[in-house]
Amino acid sequence: MMICYTYFEKKAGIPATAKGLTGWYGSGASTFGQILGAFAKLYCVTGDERLKKKAITLADGWMECVDKEPKVLENGTYVYDKLLGGLLDMYQYIGYTKAETYVSKLSDWAIAHFNRAIKRDGLQDAELSGANMIEWYTLPENLYRAYQLFEDEKYRDFAEEWDYDYLWDKLNSKDFEIGPRHAYSQVNSLSSAAKTYEVTGDRRYLSAIETAYDEITENHIYATGGYGPAECLFGDHPGYLGDALKSTWDDSFHGNRMYTNFAGERMARSDVWGSCEVSCCAWAVFKVCNYLLGFTGEAHYGDWAEKMLVNGTGGQLPITPDGKVMYYADYFLDGAVKTTEDRRLQGNGENFTWQCCTGTFPQDVAEYSNLIYYYNDSGIFVSQYMPSMLQYEHDAMKLSLECSTRFPDEGKIAFHLKAERPISLALHFRVPSWASGKNRLTVNEIPMGMDIKPNNWAVLQRTWKDGDIIQLEFPYSLYFRPVDRQNPEIVALNYGPLVLVSQEMTVLVGDVHHPEEWIHEVPGKELTFETDPGHTGRYEFVTRKFVPYYKVGSMKWYYMYNRIFESADKIRV
Numbered sequence: 001m002m003i004c005y006t007y008f009e010k011k012a013g014i015p016a017t018a019k020g021l022t023g024w025y026g027s028g029a030s031t032f033g034q035i036l037g038a039f040a041k042l043y044c045v046t047g048d049e050r051l052k053k054k055a056i057t058l059a060d061g062w063m064e065c066v067d068k069e070p071k072v073l074e075n076g077t078y079v080y081d082k083l084l085g086g087l088l089d090m091y092q093y094i095g096y097t098k099a100e101t102y103v104s105k106l107s108d109w110a111i112a113h114f115n116r117a118i119k120r121d122g123l124q125d126a127e128l129s130g131a132n133m134i135e136w137y138t139l140p141e142n143l144y145r146a147y148q149l150f151e152d153e154k155y156r157d158f159a160e161e162w163d164y165d166y167l168w169d170k171l172n173s174k175d176f177e178i179g180p181r182h183a184y185s186q187v188n189s190l191s192s193a194a195k196t197y198e199v200t201g202d203r204r205y206l207s208a209i210e211t212a213y214d215e216i217t218e219n220h221i222y223a224t225g226g227y228g229p230a231e232c233l234f235g236d237h238p239g240y241l242g243d244a245l246k247s248t249w250d251d252s253f254h255g256n257r258m259y260t261n262f263a264g265e266r267m268a269r270s271d272v273w274g275s276c277e278v279s280c281c282a283w284a285v286f287k288v289c290n291y292l293l294g295f296t297g298e299a300h301y302g303d304w305a306e307k308m309l310v311n312g313t314g315g316q317l318p319i320t321p322d323g324k325v326m327y328y329a330d331y332f333l334d335g336a337v338k339t340t341e342d343r344r345l346q347g348n349g350e351n352f353t354w355q356c357c358t359g360t361f362p363q364d365v366a367e368y369s370n371l372i373y374y375y376n377d378s379g380i381f382v383s384q385y386m387p388s389m390l391q392y393e394h395d396a397m398k399l400s401l402e403c404s405t406r407f408p409d410e411g412k413i414a415f416h417l418k419a420e421r422p423i424s425l426a427l428h429f430r431v432p433s434w435a436s437g438k439n440r441l442t443v444n445e446i447p448m449g450m451d452i453k454p455n456n457w458a459v460l461q462r463t464w465k466d467g468d469i470i471q472l473e474f475p476y477s478l479y480f481r482p483v484d485r486q487n488p489e490i491v492a493l494n495y496g497p498l499v500l501v502s503q504e505m506t507v508l509v510g511d512v513h514h515p516e517e518w519i520h521e522v523p524g525k526e527l528t529f530e531t532d533p534g535h536t537g538r539y540e541f542v543t544r545k546f547v548p549y550y551k552v553g554s555m556k557w558y559y560m561y562n563r564i565f566e567s568a569d570k571i572r573v
Helices: 006-012 025-046 049-068 077-094 098-113 126-130 136-150 153-160 165-172 183-200 203-219 278-296 299-313 356-371
Strands: 258-260 266-268 275-277 328-330 342-345 373-376 379-382 388-394 397-405 412-419 423-430 440-443 457-464 469-473 478-482 490-495 498-501 507-509 519-521 529-531 545-548 561-565
Touching: 006 025, 006 049, 025 049, 025 077, 025 356, 049 077, 049 098, 077 098, 077 136, 098 136, 098 153, 136 153, 136 183, 165 183, 165 203, 183 203, 183 275, 183 278, 203 278, 203 299, 275 278, 278 299, 278 356, 299 356, 299 423, 299 498, 373 388, 379 397, 397 423, 423 469, 440 457
Parallel strands: 379 423, 507 561
Antiparallel strands: 258 266, 275 328, 373 379, 388 397, 397 412, 412 469, 423 457, 440 469, 478 490, 490 498, 490 561, 498 545, 519 529, 529 545
């Protein structure tokens, strides 16, 4: 995979050293900063020196371009934000001290040239696009980071200029008539509110993101944790989420067949747009969940991140050797396939290859480690369950906590503790929202006899010793999740944290509240489920099989959402 700075070389009049990336902003300028940040953070997580070397080579090359031609600094808000974030990650995670100088140069140009006289409602219309001022509301997060790292007031002052009052005021007044907004960037803007709260302590910002989290997760996400049909959040009419999944021939729309997109344009519903951006949307979710859990310590803020980990990024196809990554995840009622090809076309008629999600995907992977373990004066908190190891120093004594598990294939998780000497410490384990069965927690095979409730912490306060083993068991069960309130008959089948899909279009017949009575695991086939005869449409002999979404391969047809009716005589199209 060739990652280069060809776009900047051309701008500086330097002979290109590699073939540039296709897609937006010339030859890959939009992804360059993301790659810098991803490599820096992945190096910090893995210790792989190749990542550090590559990141430094790329950063040095870009700086050479800037030194030869200062016009290289001239970018719109989108590219500026990506470059700013990438250089800050280089400084923070690799110790790349040159970044301080170049962050300053980048920001000085932006401070002098960015247009403040723009609409501040977050609608990405043609005016904003033409002025290169899209996603301006995501700027404060990285500007406040620069302020924290370099203690230069110019970054704080510049951050304050991009406060997203329209959205914060709407959220704080519980007014959700927000209108269609660009999905990923709106959720990403919540990280700007979070960083503003971290720097200023103003609870207005914390309240806004808490309200946004509740509203979005209750009314605007799919079973996978994905969001943004037509890359829109909130939409222009109730039931928009479910309507986006319907076919153009479907007569059950709750609004008209036209909608307003995030650029303020009127558009007809199109299958190309009934989707969500996987990598970018996931990264925005990971960040806001991380902020909220860190600020509040409330367990339920790990739930959205889990959905995205297991079914969002977990459901993506592997990145290809030439760098392609699945851009959209589609959940249409008339089916979809997974592909690394963005089926939209460039001006030359070719498929897009390099997109923002390609830059964000390695950032997602780097972010995983930030989602697992937290700590404060009361002890250690475990939010996500995946094979991992925490090394922790407490009272001048080192301990480690290693997690071994097959999660999400099963809800059994074991932690092996190593300590230099006995230590009194509280361990907190997040109980997932779906874990409503007979949850179990043991220490050295002794049951703790605790009431372990969903969306809470299971807390063990004791003196730990070397070799202690903590085991958690969260039994899985089948349940349906409606797509939204306006379309309760459009449902996705879930098994614990897993979203299940079928390979054929399906109309289900049965009790939506008790799927375990008519859907059963296929003997000898792990995580494969089948309906009993008589529960698929009007055909008494037909059954349907379901498997986890993450198991679906490239160009394999799948159906995530299905219609369900309580009896065959109530089936309607």
